[in-house]
Amino acid sequence: MSQTLFKRIIDREIPAKIVYEDELCLAFEDINPQAPTHLLVIPKKEIASIAELGEDDAALVGHLLVVVCKLAAERKLSNGYRVVANSGPDAGQTVPHLHFHLLGGRAMSWPPG
Numbered sequence: 057m058s059q060t061l062f063k064r065i066i067d068r069e070i071p072a073k074i075v076y077e078d079e080l081c082l083a084f085e086d087i088n089p090q091a092p093t094h095l096l097v098i099p100k101k102e103i104a105s106i107a108e109l110g111e112d113d114a115a116l117v118g119h120l121l122v123v124v125c126k127l128a129a130e131r132k133l134s135n136g137y138r139v140v141a142n143s144g145p146d147a148g149q150t151v152p153h154l155h156f157h158l159l160g161g162r163a164m165s166w167p168p169g
């Protein structure tokens with residue numbers, strides 16, 4: 057089975073601007089930023105999307121969100137930020153490895169397109 061792009065970033069086969077790493081996850085700059093801050097926080101475990109999460113993943117997902125929150129604080133996004141997890145084609149997911157987008161540094165509209 058071919059590896060996803062994000063698995064290849066985890067394995068350092070593809071370069072990325074990594075801003076945080078621990079035993080469970082990795083965070084790096086999005087290659088096509090949609091806001092002044094646009095980070096992706098991903099688990100090292102290969103999970104295709106939030107639709108694939110099981111009960112056993114609850115602590116892992118909690119950890120990912122705590123990391124998102126810490127990165128937002130580090131970047132002083134005190135005026136707010138958005139956390140997005142696209143799941144499946146209708147949401148526009150393009151990489152089948154679970155990831156949380158952290159977007160901030162500008163005002164955003166709602167609803168999304």
Ligand code: 5GP
Nearest residue numbers: 061072084085086087088142148149150151
């Ligand atoms: P999705 O559309 O699946 O929710 O988000 C995938 C994200 O991955 C997009 O925002 C896209 O810009 C980003 N991306 C795609 N390829 C690369 C890459 O090679 N490196 C990095 N850092 N980000 C990527």
